[in-house]
Amino acid sequence: MKKSAFLGTLAAATFAAGFAAAGTLDDVKAAGELKCGVSTGLAGFALANANGVWDGFDVAVCRAVAAAVLGDGNAVKFVPTTGKTRFTALASGEIDMLARNTTWTFSRDVDLKFEFAGVNYYDGQGFMAPKALGISSAKELDGATVCIQTGTTTELNLADFFRANGISYDPVPIETNSEAQAQYLAGACDVYTTDASGLASTRATFESPDDHMVLPEIVSKEPLGPLVRHGDNNWGDIVRWTLNALITAEELGVTSMNVAKHSSEAGKNPEVNRLLGTEGDLGGMLGLDKAWASRAIAVNGNYGEIFEKNIGVNTPIGIARGLNASWTEGGLIYSAPFR
Amino acid sequence: MTAIPDPSKQGFKFSQLLYDTRYRSMTIQIIALIGILLFFGWLINNTASNLATLGKPIQFKFLGEPASYDINQRLLDYTSRDTHLRASLIGLLNTLILAFMGCVTATVLGVAIGVMRLSKNWLVARVMTLYIETFRNIPVLLWIIIVFSIMIETMPTPSAFRSGEASMMLYDSIAITNRGVYVPEPLFSRSLGDWNLFGTSSLRFGISLDLVVILITLFVGIFASRKVKKNADKIQNETGMRPTTWWKRLSLIIFPVAIILWILGLYLGYPELKGFNFKGGTYMRNSLIALWVALSLYTAAFIAENVRAGIQAVSKGQSEAAHALGISSSRTMSLVILPQALRIIIPPLISQYLNLTKNSSLAIAVGYMDLTGTLMGITLNQTGRELETVLMGMAVYLAISLAISSVMNWYNNSVKLVER
Numbered sequence: 001m002k003k004s005a006f007l008g009t010l011a012a013a014t015f016a017a018g019f020a021a022a023g024t025l026d027d028v029k030a031a032g033e034l035k036c037g038v039s040t041g042l043a044g045f046a047l048a049n050a051n052g053v054w055d056g057f058d059v060a061v062c063r064a065v066a067a068a069v070l071g072d073g074n075a076v077k078f079v080p081t082t083g084k085t086r087f088t089a090l091a092s093g094e095i096d097m098l099a100r101n102t103t104w105t106f107s108r109d110v111d112l113k114f115e116f117a118g119v120n121y122y123d124g125q126g127f128m129a130p131k132a133l134g135i136s137s138a139k140e141l142d143g144a145t146v147c148i149q150t151g152t153t154t155e156l157n158l159a160d161f162f163r164a165n166g167i168s169y170d171p172v173p174i175e176t177n178s179e180a181q182a183q184y185l186a187g188a189c190d191v192y193t194t195d196a197s198g199l200a201s202t203r204a205t206f207e208s209p210d211d212h213m214v215l216p217e218i219v220s221k222e223p224l225g226p227l228v229r230h231g232d233n234n235w236g237d238i239v240r241w242t243l244n245a246l247i248t249a250e251e252l253g254v255t256s257m258n259v260a261k262h263s264s265e266a267g268k269n270p271e272v273n274r275l276l277g278t279e280g281d282l283g284g285m286l287g288l289d290k291a292w293a294s295r296a297i298a299v300n301g302n303y304g305e306i307f308e309k310n311i312g313v314n315t316p317i318g319i320a321r322g323l324n325a326s327w328t329e330g331g332l333i334y335s336a337p338f339r
Numbered sequence: 340m341t342a343i344p345d346p347s348k349q350g351f352k353f354s355q356l357l358y359d360t361r362y363r364s365m366t367i368q369i370i371a372l373i374g375i376l377l378f379f380g381w382l383i384n385n386t387a388s389n390l391a392t393l394g395k396p397i398q399f400k401f402l403g404e405p406a407s408y409d410i411n412q413r414l415l416d417y418t419s420r421d422t423h424l425r426a427s428l429i430g431l432l433n434t435l436i437l438a439f440m441g442c443v444t445a446t447v448l449g450v451a452i453g454v455m456r457l458s459k460n461w462l463v464a465r466v467m468t469l470y471i472e473t474f475r476n477i478p479v480l481l482w483i484i485i486v487f488s489i490m491i492e493t494m495p496t497p498s499a500f501r502s503g504e505a506s507m508m509l510y511d512s513i514a515i516t517n518r519g520v521y522v523p524e525p526l527f528s529r530s531l532g533d534w535n536l537f538g539t540s541s542l543r544f545g546i547s548l549d550l551v552v553i554l555i556t557l558f559v560g561i562f563a564s565r566k567v568k569k570n571a572d573k574i575q576n577e578t579g580m581r582p583t584t585w586w587k588r589l590s591l592i593i594f595p596v597a598i599i600l601w602i603l604g605l606y607l608g609y610p611e612l613k614g615f616n617f618k619g620g621t622y623m624r625n626s627l628i629a630l631w632v633a634l635s636l637y638t639a640a641f642i643a644e645n646v647r648a649g650i651q652a653v654s655k656g657q658s659e660a661a662h663a664l665g666i667s668s669s670r671t672m673s674l675v676i677l678p679q680a681l682r683i684i685i686p687p688l689i690s691q692y693l694n695l696t697k698n699s700s701l702a703i704a705v706g707y708m709d710l711t712g713t714l715m716g717i718t719l720n721q722t723g724r725e726l727e728t729v730l731m732g733m734a735v736y737l738a739i740s741l742a743i744s745s746v747m748n749w750y751n752n753s754v755k756l757v758e759r
């Protein structure tokens with residue numbers, strides 16, 4: 001009798017735990033802040049400035065979600081995670097979402113039980129080498145010492161690339177980007193490999209960026225995007241459609257400048273109206289209010305604005321849109337329609 | 340006559356469990372035990388059911404899947420196509436070699452420093468005190484990172500050797516770079532090859548027959564040398580004169596090994612700068628050196644204190660008595676003081692060895708691929724099996740620690756005072 005009561009309590013506790021895990025939206029609302037996992041510091045993508053305020057391309061996604069859900073783009077608690085700790089942090093519920101230039105792969109989606117909300121940056125793995133080394137291709141790297149960030153897909157791509165080309169290398173696994181940078185600059189490794197965007201960002205912080213070059217080979221596909229835990233589809237939808245809202249806003253010409261004007265009254269374009277909530281109630285379907293997307297766009301602007309402000313050609317990072325241009329301009333950035 | 344009623348005809352009553360002092364403590368203990376078991380049962384059940392809810396029930400199938408990552412320092416053959424289990428084994432060997440090197444160096448340094456701290460020379464004693472206090476009181480992680488930073492920032496890069504800014508040492512045999520140290524490696528032109536165990540499974544490994552032969556010769560030499568010593572002891576006991584045996588004993592150990600090495604065709608493989616890095620020779624990575632140096636220096640400070648305490652605990656009368664008998668200072672130390680001090684030194688020495696081994700898990704800070712870096716690092720990350728990998732890692736560290744303690748306890752039993 002007592003035992004069955006105990007087991008009953010146990011089952012109830014388990015159910016309660018399962019139920020609590022399913023209501024991320026309510027948890028976030030109750031906490032009044034969004035716990036967002038970001039990188040420990042990658043210029044242009046996620047970096048805390050001198051005042052401790054986080055800024056960057058990935059950070060902007062966190063802020064947009066916080067604005068959509070909580071109405072305040074600053075109601076975010078940024079949790080710096082390394083390549084190694086990020087998945088545990090997300091799986092354990094320490095963070096509500098992860099926006100840390102994380103590659104969408106089959107095993108992460110299916111086996112690690114995560115849900116990728118989309119792609120906010122199409123990347124590929126590259127190599128950076130000092131110009132003094134005098135090499136022009138990654139295939140000349142036979143016997144080189146290569147610095148890699150441990151716990152990332154780059155580690156696996158690197159093994160595949162060198163194996164496929166039948167050349168040897170000496171991997172030096174490193175926890176964070178800044179440590180990798182220190183070792184690379186001290187010459188403890190010949191080349192540094194990570195996603196090409198990360199290389200551009202790292203190179204931009206060097207004293208003399210021109211002494212280093214990114215080799216032409218891109219050895220992998222790295223679609224980076226924000227992700228959430230499996231099992232809470234509503235929360236996954238919120239993150240996915242917030243990202244889509246930013247992308248659609250660029251396509252439709254809604255910017256941080258004119259979003260207030262467009263949101264105040266219904267305009268001529270029905271899709272803009274649906275996006276900004278002046279027509280229909282798409283927000284209600286997500287469990288949010290009508291103005292969710294309008295607030296998300298108002299924080300940092302649309303996708304194009306976020307890109308140009310943080311990593312675009314006019315920033316020290318200087319990445320061209322390339323694959324990350326809107327599909328209307330020949331890129332891959334494409335959102336499902338708001339309908 | 341009044342009949343005295345039989346005092347305890349009544350049988351065992353249930354209430355006695357609580358009210359009878361003979362049973363009460365046992366009852367309480369049993370209840371507590373049940374409580375503890377239930378608590379752990381609940382913890383395990385809760386974990387298992389939560390993992391099942393997450394869709395990640397505990398299973399170890401991932402160990403058989405290809406690891407897909409490379410490991411830089413491997414004592415056995417390994418490619419990225421090998422399994423996670425083999426990657427863990429490579430990591431385990433890296434842990435063990437680091438722990439072994441660290442324990443040996445820390446003991447040598449620790450004993451020397453501990454003895455020197457008791458030196459009558461003021462300067463030597465004070466310098467050793469300074470060393471001990473500095474190293475004991477700063478976290479070992481900082482020492483590891485400092486040694487590593489010094490290595491990568493101050494040593495020349497391999498390319499500096501090409502341009503002539505740096506040059507190799509000892510007739511071009513040793514290269515010290517910021518990626519590590521390359522020393523000549525012993526090679527055999529008439530090698531006996533390897534003895535391969537476990538076929539092609541993940542646990543396969545080859546034992547070098549050359550090494551086996553050399554070790555056997557060495558042990559035979561040592562055994563013979565001990566025979567000579569025993570014989571000398573016997574002569575000394577009978578006649579009072581000790582024959583000079585050191586050259587006999589030394590040659591018994593050295594000559595057979597030298598002959599075996601000559602038969603096997605020993606030669607040295609020198610490191611050479613080829614391409615981006617040095618090739619050939621034995622490569623001691625910067626991360627291994629940093630960990631080895633930092634862990635040894637740090638642990639040596641603790642061992643030195645143990646040694647000092649052990650020596651000081653031997654009563655002064657012992658050394659005075661030895662001197663009074665005309666025994667020389669060095670023999671007093673080795674025959675009178677140290678055997679007694681060892682009994683006090685060894686138990687805390689065991690825990691220092693355990694500490695060093697456990698501290699070696701800080702290796703990932705400098706990118707050394709030990710067990711924490713492979714099994715509980717990359718494998719954990721690529722497979723997402725947090726609980727399984729960490730549990731396995733804990734079990735392995737526990738096993739290593741228990742093995743070290745049992746070996747050391749055995750040694751302790753052999754040196755401890757025999758009490759009757």
